[in-house]
Amino acid sequence: MRVPFCELTNRMSRFRDLMDRKNPDWEIVAILEKIHLYYFTGTMQDGVLLIPRNDEAVFWVRQSYERALDESFFPCIREMHSYRDIAAVMKSLPKTMYLETDLVTMAQFQRLQKYLHFTEVKAVDAEVAAVRSVKSGYELSLMEQAGKIHRHVLEDCVPDLLSEGIDEVELNSAIYSLMVQEGHQGIMRFGMFNEMVLGQIGFGTSSICPTCVNTPGGISGMYPAVPLMGCRERRLRDGDLVYVDIGCGYKGYHTDKTTTYMFGRPIPDGAVQVHEQCVEIQNELASLLKPGAIPSEIYTSLIDGLSPEFLKDFMGFGRHQVKFLGHGIGLWIDEKPVIAKGFDEPLEEGMVFALEPKKGIRDVGLVGIENTFVVTPQGGRCITGDNPGLIPVF
Template identity: 70%
Template sequence: MQVPSTELNTRMARFRDRMDHTCPDWEVAAITEKINLYYFTGTIQDGLLLVPRNSDAVFWVRKSYERSITESQFPDIRPMASYRDAAAVMGPIKKPVYLELDFVSIAQYGRMQKHFSFTGPLGVDTQVAAVRSIKSPYEIALMEKAGKIHRHVLEDLVPDLLTEGIDEVSLASALYAVMVREGHQGIIRFGMFNEMLLGQIGFGTSSISPICVDTPGGISGMYPAVPMAGCRERKLTKDDLVVVDIGCGVEGYQTDKTMTYMFGNAIPDAAIDVHEQCVAVQDKVAALLKPGAIPSEIYTSIMNGLEPEFRKGFMGYGNNTVKFLGHGIGLWIDESPVIAQGFNEPLQERMVFAVEPKKGIKDIGLVGIENTFMVTPGGGRSLTGTHRGLMPVY
């Protein structure tokens, strides 16, 4: 399962090219965030990847050096006890160093600055995100595997897990076991330090409970200390809408998908109509996911085309709404770019987006849909199936 050396070499070359074009005076970039380290080196170890402009990159590993050698085909991996070891070889850095400002703590920055004596720092987060946003055929193949598992479990297997009286936590536990059995890696990852086992699973109005995550849906949670795992007291009853919004990963690469189920009886016709409008929005967005399209223009065009009444509470419930229609996805669930205002760089082929138009309905819950699409010249190609949601389970 090693990331091929050709893949690592290509990623590094693309990163250097991006830095040359956007930061023409750069001298050194330093990478420490674990998923970025995996992207560039093929291993998640505690270390420091130094990328000098005029010499080869070196991955300095604190722990575990032995494992990094076993797992990674990166060409230059060296052990270090602390940053002092890397600095003794690298020498002082005369210009500002480019760091992942979204992830480096002040304490970590202080230790690095102490040994390398650089000024600055400047941010490299945008450059790394831009490189990661365009998936290689190797990455797409892994996301396709994840998407097949995702589709099969949510469309074929979940209905058999829905039994009257089951609580949200028990359903999540049963679903987790099924996902792992089918090939899910057992964890999904987000930017900004967040990890989950699956995602958001809720019955009825649990799916629109306010939460701290920037997402259209919600979840009631067990208690304030664990607000993301579902509620043990919320039992599935007939007439419930069931919302399953989860990720699926294979070798680090993830897809995102939401399926809704009508348990026992259909939800009211008016709610079904809202759901179908959300599905229509997904289809319109997917059709626009072509090379050269501008994410902010897609967002504006779609939102301006919605009826004013439908826009009230769209992409959430009540005042708890989000200002995007989809987000990049890959090694993180929430990658860049985003289909939202402010994202003005043209799309490129093999970018991948989770498109999730949804709307909460009083006394019913969250309707809508989400699938993962790859940008192609013919528009977005779904990696997670084509089911329209609101699957009846009677």
């Protein structure tokens, strides 16, 4: 269960090299966010990882120090009760601290500054994201296992769960139970403090219900206090499009996949044709996922090739449309880079993307597809299956 020592060593080395290139004057970095701590240390304890430029990195752990020692091969783990303990050992600290400014709370910042006495803060979020974006063979092996679970459940098992009269929450519960039985870790993690049980699952136009989540799909939710899981009053009817957009996690690492189903009878021919075009767009996108390709150029070339008519309600429905075609994925569902404007750094072999071209159709729902692909010299290699969706359940 431990992250191999060589993995931790390689991650830290790549991070230091990137900091040297991007921030030649850097002196010290503090990592506090729990997924970043896991990435660099192999354990997810309450503490702070201090990375001095010219000294050994130290993971200072408040709780649980014993569990950190048991779970991690990280070479230097020390116990602390408060940041005061760090200050007592590290007498002289730089005045500029690099922090995850997107993720550190104001309370954490104030406590850290009180004892470590830095006066200037610079962001390190982009550098951490860049290092995390390129997966090692070890990481890819875990994502491939997640992809196998994902493919099996959505392509082989979900059709047997669909029966007339079940509600959206029942289907959510059945899929969740099956996913966990097959090896799913039981939770999905996103950046900016977000976690989710499974994803977006709905019948018909539930899949285009507006949400606060930056995704093409929608979900009506249980009620305003819990806009998740689905609606207990929405029951599966003959002729419904069933939309299942869920993540699968294995030992921390995710894949993302969307599969659609036609229950009872086919959906309208026009909707089928739109879905098939979305599948073609996914395949074209995947062919472009090669080292050296520029995400923003991939996005622009695909969008510019679509007709104004098709672009209406593409990547969403109505006013709820997103401005990307795919996103990085790994320890978070939503990692960088993104297949969108503004992402101009070239792709590298070993990056992983979820590609999700989708289009909302009035009175039908959201058609389209999503799968997870690894960047290779030959183009994107799918690790979540090749079923084109609209699986008939008649």
